[in-house]
Amino acid sequence: MARDERKRPTIYDVAREAELAPSTVSRALSNPGRVSSRTREHVLAVADRLGYQVNSLASALPSGRTHTVALFVSDITNPHFFGIIRGAEHQARAAGCTLILGDTEESPEVEARNIERLGGSVDGFVVAASRMTDEDIEELAGKHSVALISRQLAGLPSVIVDHVDGTREIVEHLSALGHESLVYLAGPRRAWLTDQRWRGLAQAARQVGMSARRLGPFQPTMRAGANAADVALGSGATAAVAHNDLMAIGMLRRVAERGMRVPDDLSVVGFDDIFGSDFSSPALTTLGGPFEEVGRLAVDSLLGMREKSREARRAEQIVLPSHLVIRGSTGKAPAR
């Protein structure tokens, strides 16, 4: 009682007060089945009275469990990641974990370096839109628990939003509006999604008898959207599918700047349904998805991994449904 000199009480304080050994206190707190319920309740009561709180650092040291997960995103200023971040944060908190957020700035080097740096002090990594190579990710996964977002890799848990169905929907929508040609303004070469989206678009286009071309790559930013718009307009296609909404919104502005009209002269489609895509002018047709859920599930399967034995731990690859949000940026193809 006398020695509460501003310091947080430790299990030793609780033990003394409860007239038990520190080890017993530790067990009562973190391994309740190991002590009698009478003892446990006594410990709990004393701990509560003293205002005891575990020192998470101290408990992480011997146990190896830090109760911390890291989430890396490729660009922290892309609104697309908000939902993911929020979902991940929620799920982490619900599981009693702390979330560390990292920005990899579109660079595989920054990504690798930051992950390395955190290596020993987190229970695992959720990596969204990784720019690393498959090999590097596999190496990383050999050393730490890893869950992927917007990327699939055999043997690793992942959460993505369906793009096969999504791209098909986009193409059918455009086809229904009379478009006969589209261009895909590709994202970064290292982004797994870039190829996936292109593949989906190309295949769907083939099936409905539309021509499709891939142009780029472009940085997935609003600024690069201006460039993409010029390239798209120059291509002669009547519909442009941008790698993401940031680019698509940048395109809308550039098209207007050049005195052309969306969708009369060019229809534009994006991906992600980000904040702002509903009030751009025109509002953007885009492929949305349940991104909070994505973040939540990624953290979930990351934390789940540790439970399962190495055997039973066949990584689950989750695919969530996407949905096409049709707005003003797509319209009838211009007459020939």
Added chain:
Amino acid sequence: MARDERKRPTIYDVAREAELAPSTVSRALSNPGRVSSRTREHVLAVADRLGYQVNSLASALPSGRTHTVALFVSDITNPHFFGIIRGAEHQARAAGCTLILGDTEESPEVEARNIERLGGSVDGFVVAASRMTDEDIEELAGKHSVALISRQLAGLPSVIVDHVDGTREIVEHLSALGHESLVYLAGPRRAWLTDQRWRGLAQAARQVGMSARRLGPFQPTMRAGANAADVALGSGATAAVAHNDLMAIGMLRRVAERGMRVPDDLSVVGFDDIFGSDFSSPALTTLGGPFEEVGRLAVDSLLGMREKSREARRAEQIVLPSHLVIRGSTGKAPAR
């Protein structure tokens, strides 16, 4: 050499390999002035060869320095915070620290609880737009290092963007356009900024002979903006200043929905210059600021606090200049 069984090498491994005591290795690594340069270089070389990396948990335990700071924001999905988050993340990384991000969801309880939870495992807190009472913040600051963003409190370091000058600019801008009355659509009662902004607007209005009324409070969200728009239109004022851009953008939509026009029927001004405020329709006139810098400086002064002796540590209250970004949502006052 033989015992690199998947485990990360420790200072003991380095010590053995370098034929020195672990304590010397520890000093060579983290207190270079304490050993001879010959020794230090030898240690560094061996550590490098073995691929040694400090275990930050283990070093945090005895030293109390975790090299981690936490940033709390009131709403992680508000784009306003992106810049702050990014700036904070950069500065933290530059200082060799890890950033933990927390969402307080506009709730003082969630805020207090989360801060409490992290208490022992971070070096300090940056709290942006805190919803806690002055008393609670002071209590918190008694136990931990705290730096404030968008809030001032005597004795605590803080970074804010100038609102006195900013609100004056807004009012003068509106006055110049012929407006004679404005309404302020207030933000949450617990937000320090709500009163500050209102005070600034009211005073500036008095000086230019404009009438000013305060309405609300409203939640600082797009959704609440619809409500705010109706209230503003009903007030008879010709100019509306929303608590933030989220609300302002929500207002723009609602005004259009009701068949009125911005700025012909009502001029609208926001705060923050968030992502999207440049492509809403019409584009939003808003008070911007160097928010990345805000995040950066907040982390900076938080980390700086620990250096200074308790005496010299007179908390710096930083005020960064704001700037009015004039766009299409403000225009000439409608003729009587």
Added chain:
DNA sequence: CAACTTTTGGCAACCGCTTGCCGTAGTTGC
């Protein structure tokens, strides 16, 4: 009721690093 199993609490050895204190060797002053 003896023999045996299951609970339950305690002891002590870590986890990996930091740091106060001590002793030795080398340097400086007079």
Added chain:
DNA sequence: GCAACTACGGCAAGCGGTTGCCAAAAGTTG
């Protein structure tokens, strides 16, 4: 040439928990 310092390396005691192992207590069984 000797006392007084200073520089530098080592020893060992933590930091606050966790956990393997042991022994006493309690519960089972025939």
